[in-house]
Amino acid sequence: xxxxxxxxxxxxxxxxxxxxxxxxxxxxxxxxxxxxxxxxxxxxxxxxxxxxxxxxxxxxxxxxxxxxxxxxxxxxxxxxxxxxxxxxxxxxxxxxxxxxxxxxxxxxxxxxxxxxxxxxxxxxxxxxxxxxxxxxxxxxxxxxxxxxxxxxxxxxxxxxxxxxxxxxxxxxxxxxxxxxxxxxxxxxxxxxxxxxxxxxxxxxxxxxxxxxxxxxxxxxxxxxxxxxxxxxxxxxxxxxxxxxxxxxxxxxxxxxxxxxxxx
Amino acid sequence: xxxxxxxxxxxxxxxxxxxxxxxxxxxxxxxxxxxxxxxxxxxxxxxxxxxxxxxxxxxxxxxxxxxxxxxxxxxxxxxxxxxxxxxxxxxxxxxxxxxxxxxxxxxxxxxxxxxxxxxxxxxxxxxxxxxxxxxxxxxxxxxxxxxxxxxxxxxxxxxxxxxxxxxxxxxxxxxxxxxxxxxxxxxxxxxxxxxxxxxxxxxxxxxxxxxxxxxxxxxxxxxxxxxxxxxxxxxxxxxxxxxxxxxxxxxxxxxxxxxxxxxxxxxxxxxxxxxxxxxxxxxxxxxxxxxxxxxxxxxxxxxxxxxxxxxxxxxxxxxxxxxxxxxxxxxxxxxxxxxxxxxxxxxxxxxxxxxxxxxx
Numbered sequence: 001x002x003x004x005x006x007x008x009x010x011x012x013x014x015x016x017x018x019x020x021x022x023x024x025x026x027x028x029x030x031x032x033x034x035x036x037x038x039x040x041x042x043x044x045x046x047x048x049x050x051x052x053x054x055x056x057x058x059x060x061x062x063x064x065x066x067x068x069x070x071x072x073x074x075x076x077x078x079x080x081x082x083x084x085x086x087x088x089x090x091x092x093x094x095x096x097x098x099x100x101x102x103x104x105x106x107x108x109x110x111x112x113x114x115x116x117x118x119x120x121x122x123x124x125x126x127x128x129x130x131x132x133x134x135x136x137x138x139x140x141x142x143x144x145x146x147x148x149x150x151x152x153x154x155x156x157x158x159x160x161x162x163x164x165x166x167x168x169x170x171x172x173x174x175x176x177x178x179x180x181x182x183x184x185x186x187x188x189x190x191x192x193x194x195x196x197x198x199x200x201x202x203x204x205x206x207x208x209x210x211x212x213x214x215x216x217x218x219x220x221x222x223x224x225x226x227x228x229x230x231x232x233x234x235x236x237x238x239x240x241x242x243x244x245x246x247x248x249x250x251x252x253x254x255x256x257x258x259x260x261x262x263x
Numbered sequence: 264x265x266x267x268x269x270x271x272x273x274x275x276x277x278x279x280x281x282x283x284x285x286x287x288x289x290x291x292x293x294x295x296x297x298x299x300x301x302x303x304x305x306x307x308x309x310x311x312x313x314x315x316x317x318x319x320x321x322x323x324x325x326x327x328x329x330x331x332x333x334x335x336x337x338x339x340x341x342x343x344x345x346x347x348x349x350x351x352x353x354x355x356x357x358x359x360x361x362x363x364x365x366x367x368x369x370x371x372x373x374x375x376x377x378x379x380x381x382x383x384x385x386x387x388x389x390x391x392x393x394x395x396x397x398x399x400x401x402x403x404x405x406x407x408x409x410x411x412x413x414x415x416x417x418x419x420x421x422x423x424x425x426x427x428x429x430x431x432x433x434x435x436x437x438x439x440x441x442x443x444x445x446x447x448x449x450x451x452x453x454x455x456x457x458x459x460x461x462x463x464x465x466x467x468x469x470x471x472x473x474x475x476x477x478x479x480x481x482x483x484x485x486x487x488x489x490x491x492x493x494x495x496x497x498x499x500x501x502x503x504x505x506x507x508x509x510x511x512x513x514x515x516x517x518x519x520x521x522x523x524x525x526x527x528x529x530x531x532x533x534x535x536x537x538x539x540x541x542x543x544x545x546x547x548x549x550x551x552x553x554x555x556x557x558x559x560x561x562x563x564x565x566x567x568x569x570x571x572x573x574x575x576x577x578x579x580x581x582x583x584x585x586x587x588x589x590x591x592x593x594x595x596x597x598x599x600x601x602x603x604x605x606x607x608x609x610x611x612x613x614x615x616x617x618x619x620x621x622x623x
Contacts, residue, residue, distance in 0.1 A: 024285070057465065058463065060462065062474075066569060076471055077471055079460070079471070079473050080329060080332045080473075080474045081476065083355050089323075092328030093287065093330040094328070094332065096315060097287065097329075097333045118319060120316065121318070122319075175599045
């Protein structure tokens with residue numbers, strides 16, 4: 001990437017707020033993420049919300065394994081990197097120890113509802129007062145674009161080379177709708193980042209999710225649809241179109257649960 | 264005055280945790296350790312502690328990772344099938360240098376098998392059963408009192424060396440009822456946990472804390488320097504923390520080696536042999552890692568033979584062979600010596616005595 005391009009990315013993606021992104025992280029952003037990847041934008045949204053809510057210095061972050069796991073490196077907060085899929089378990093313990101502190105995870109779809117389906121539903125079952133942000137790019141990105149729990153029917157991945165076949169691989173899992181079925185869930189929503197308007201809307205969801213935790217209601221969850229141009233074999237711009245035309249019809253946007261008390 | 268009660272071994276795990284000021288317990292039901300989680304479900308909240316029943320053992324070990332990251336004293340307990348699920352987590356705890364305690368109440372294996380006692384998890388506990396070649400300190404109590412006392416030692420050693428510690432019990436030790444003095448042990452000063460994640464924002468050095476199961480270049484570590492640090496810690500533990508007990512070994516020609524319930528069996532077999540004029544003694548490893556190789560070597564150099572009493576197909580026996588060297592005779596009274604062929608059988612002193620008679 002040209003120096004001009006780097007400066008632009010640094011300003012647009014890593015320019016603010018201060019807790020995101022640490023200097024070294026900003027300098028390596030283009031090495032850490034593929035061109036057109038929207039995962040860093042999720043990091044930025046979370047950081048903006050932490051800043052807006054005035055909890056940027058005390059919130060505790062729990063990471064994951066996968067592309068979203070790279071994000072934790074950029075956060076200047078106290079943080080823990082767990083084993084693959086185990087973020088909600090780790091966050092549970094931290095939240096029980098520091099009940100007045102905001103504790104959150106940022107996880108990919110594979111981390112959250114493939115290998116991490118147990119921790120995800122376990123936390124919701126116990127109504128843990130944590131916030132889970134799930135980045136859904138419809139595949140396992142870091143390992144080279146394999147089939148994920150969220151892969152669309154017909155979508156080609158390296159382990160579904162003829163496209164996801166429901167007869168063999170079933171159907172995409174809907175994490176936001178699943179979360180909303182739990183009585184312990186305070187908030188569940190799904191947003192996207194494919195337009196400036198959707199960015200603002202998603203930021204609102206994330207903010208609300210953190211507020212639910214601050215109000216001590218229950219588990220809060222936001223799923224964010226993101227582009228994965230490299231593994232979708234599309235240009236960054238075409239990827240945004242793909243989200244609108246293919247991903248959102250499968251994964252509708254909006255709020256699925258929003259309560260101020262669990263009973 | 265120290266309170267004296269009657270307690271089961273599993274309750275002693277809980278009492279020991281309370282005596283060590285353990286603040287967090289994470290558990291999942293599995294026989295034969297259910298009394299541990301039931302005891303702490305009742306006692307932890309009374310003392311302002313945290314008790315969480317998780318959705319599986321993989322979860323408990325990762326909850327332990329979260330709690331240990333915060334620098335508080337935390338533990339879990341399980342039995343053999345659950346232990347298998349925890350091994351990835353054990354590797355991560357060791358890799359992240361997180362102090363914590365896991366009580367493993369062994370039951371028959373391999374696989375699910377049945378619910379009674381055994382000693383078949385020695386290798387996976389002592390040799391670092393998860394990925395990557397880490398080590399955990401392993402303490403093996405042989406009485407209810409010692410279970411309680413070693414739980415306190417476990418928390419101390421975990422904090423001192425920033426390393427997970429396993430307390431290795433079994434279904435028999437867990438269910439035997441004996442008198443227990445609830446004495447609180449004092450240990451030396453411990454290093455501050457300045458590395459721990461907190462909720463008060465930046466730390467005195469102006470930085471935030473990051474915990475993860477890998478080396479951290481931002482802390483100036485390389486992969487190799489990180490492993491060197493780990494090796495140095497392991498060396499220090501091996502030099503300073505070997506614990507064992509000897510019983511009538513001064514003039515013994517045959518040394519029985521056993522841990523946990525098998526040490527109790529061996530001790531009785533030694534007394535029975537002595538009554539017949541047979542010069543048997545016993546060495547009981549209290550730390551299984553670090554293992555008392557040196558003490559065994561000294562006895563071997565004196566010309567002693569060894570009889571390992573171990574309720575498995577022979578796992579610790581391999582360490583005894585390493586300690587004894589190539590020239591010493593090492594025999595094994597193993598799981599096939601049980602008095603019943605079902606899972607309810609145990610190795611009896613009388614059967615061990617027969618073996619002592621054969622060897623002396």
